[in-house]
Amino acid sequence: MRFVILFFLIVFQSQAQVENDSISDDRYFEDQFYLGLSYNFILNHPEGANQRNLSYGLQAGVIKDIPLNNTGTNAIGIGAGLALNSYYSNLVSNISNDIITYSINNDITRSKLETHLLEFPLEFRWRNSTAEEYKFWRIYGGIKAAYVLGARSKFDLDSISEGFTNTDITKFQYGLTLNFGYNTFNLHAYYALTELFNGNASVNGEVLQYRPLRIGLIFYIL
Structure with missing residues (x-):
């Protein structure tokens, strides 16, 4: 909660500063909204575990653009x-009895872990745009913090389908981001600096140390 309050204080203070500065220069704003689609790789598999099916990610949000120079x-x-x-x-x-256990099953039809997050990206931006040019190169690097609003595990085996709310997930996550491209299509990469599980999860005596790596496309909209 303190992180969220501090985040909004920074945004409001930066907005006021930019409004005051805009009187004396011609700074402009870019990329106020974003929408992204990614493939989610899982790093650090325990022995015998592997990734299956299409692990995907969706993201959308708003960004306050704060110019640092007059151009x-x-x-x-x-x-x-x-x-x-x-x-x-x-x-x-x-x-079972509020205790979550993990196993590796190669006969499983489908096993999925799904997370819903509230994200807070912080980007350091470079672009060769102008106030009149809407097609330009951009390189945006930074860090993204996230709070897990909820997580759910589900598996399908033959005619059996079971799911439950998973509490073994790390609630506060963060990682490095890099977005670059030209005009509409931009590549997006996210590398987690925190583990997906909170340290209490293990399989066959091995602690689960999954870290996500997301690669995909991100679209910025004024």
């Missing part, structure tokens, strides 16, 4: 958004 080519972006990420593998989650 607008350098800026900071501070934002907030929502994301949904799914991870498919042969790792099966079960719950």
Whole structure:
């Protein structure tokens, strides 16, 4: 909660500063909204575990663009958004008496872990745009923090389908981001600096140390 309050204080203070500065120069704003689609890789598999099916991620949000120079080519972006990420593998989650256990099953039809997150991206931005040019190169690097609003595990085996709310997920996550491209289509990469599970999860005596790596496309909209 303190992180969220601090985030909005920074946004409001930066907005006031930019409004005052705009009187004396010609700075402009870029990329106020974003929408992204990614493939979610799972790193650090335990022995016998592997990724299956199409693990995907969706993200969308708004970013406050804060120019750092009069030409607008350098800026900071501070934002907030929502994301949904799914991870498919042969790792099966079960719950009994509020205790979650994990096993590896190669006969499973489908096993999925899905997370819903509130995200806070912070980007350091470079672009070769102008106030009149809407097709330009951009390189945006930074860090993204996220709070997990909820997580769910589900598996299908023959005619059996079971799911439950998973509490073994790390609630506060963060990682490095890099977005670059030209005009509409931009490549997006996210590398997690925190583990997906909170350290209490294990399979066959091995602690689960999954880290997501997301690669995909991101679209910025004024």
